[in-house]
Amino acid sequence: MNGFLLVIIIVLFTSFNPTKTANKKMPEKMRISQQAYSEVEAMYHRMQLASTLNFKAFEQAMAGYTQLADTDKGIITVIDFTLPSTEKRMYVIDVENEKLLYHTLVSHGRNSGENYATSFSNENDSHQSSLGFFRTENTYFGGNGYSLVLEGLEQGINDRAKERAVVIHGAPYCSTRVIASTGRLGRSYGCPALPVELAKPIINTIKEGTLLYIYADNTQYAYQSAILKRHHATLLAQRSMDERAESNIF
Structure with missing residues (x-):
């Protein structure tokens, strides 16, 4: 397991609240005396993503990364469907080197909405986008040229991606x-x-x-996603531990 991933796991599962490590890594201008940053927040600021990528989307993506990443590439891609299609809403992030590799346009499904994607589905022939976490697989040449197979990792949310032929490909309409x-x-x-x-x-x-x-600040997805539920449960447990520790101090 690489060093950065170990740090993230420790932060999320043991000390998500204020950490000296996070403050040390932050530029002086970003330090706040009474408020320490988690490692995820610190990374977000070190990469200067505040004007580019929604923090909630980034934080949820990193929560999934700690649970699901199983390669040494150290890369995660985030699509933010709270943004309109006229804005660049796809982000390819090199987690290991804390670098934004690509920031570009990306299209959504025709039945998900017009300029904004607001409806999502896991059903065949829905012609809608699906939310949640996917793992990339092999490439191939098909009707849309060079394409990348996606495996949907969330049951009932996006696990029909392969049978629906939901893949990443280039398109002149994008x-x-x-x-x-x-x-x-x-x-x-x-x-x-x-x-x-x-x-x-x-x-x-x-x-x-x-x-x-693929993020959309969608209440139904948040309710269904086992990945986000585990993340939220961890945060609540840590918050409770912190509160008990503070009560013992005072």
Whole structure:
């Protein structure tokens, strides 16, 4: 297990509350005397993501990363569907080196919504996007060119991704030209479709075992996701421990 992953696991499962380590790593201008940052929060600020990526999406993605990552690539991809299709809402993050590798447009399913994706499904022929955590697998050449197979990791939420042929691929309808002419991106049958010129380099970066997290601040997903439930239970348990420790001190 690499060092960074060990630190994250320790933070989330043992000391998610204020840590001296997190404060030491933060730039001086970001230190707050009465409020320490968790390692995840510290990483978010070190990467200067505040103006780019929703913290809640990042925090949930990293919670899944600690539970699910099983390769040495140290990469996670986040798609934030709270943003409109006219904005760059796909982020490829090198966790090990704390670097944002790609930040680009991505299309959603045609029945998920117009400019915003608001409806999600795991059903065949729904032509909707699915939320949650996926693991990337092999690549192949198909009707949409160079494509990347996705395995849905959450039962009842996205586990039909393969039978639905939900894959990452390039598409001409995912471009600034289409936005200029229609006011939004074109839409897929449920696939996270990328700009044609970026599809191959992104696929080659994230293929073969990295995680993808599709976020939408969706109440139903949060209620169903076992991954988020484990994360929230850990935080609540740690908070209770901290409160008991404080009461014993005072």
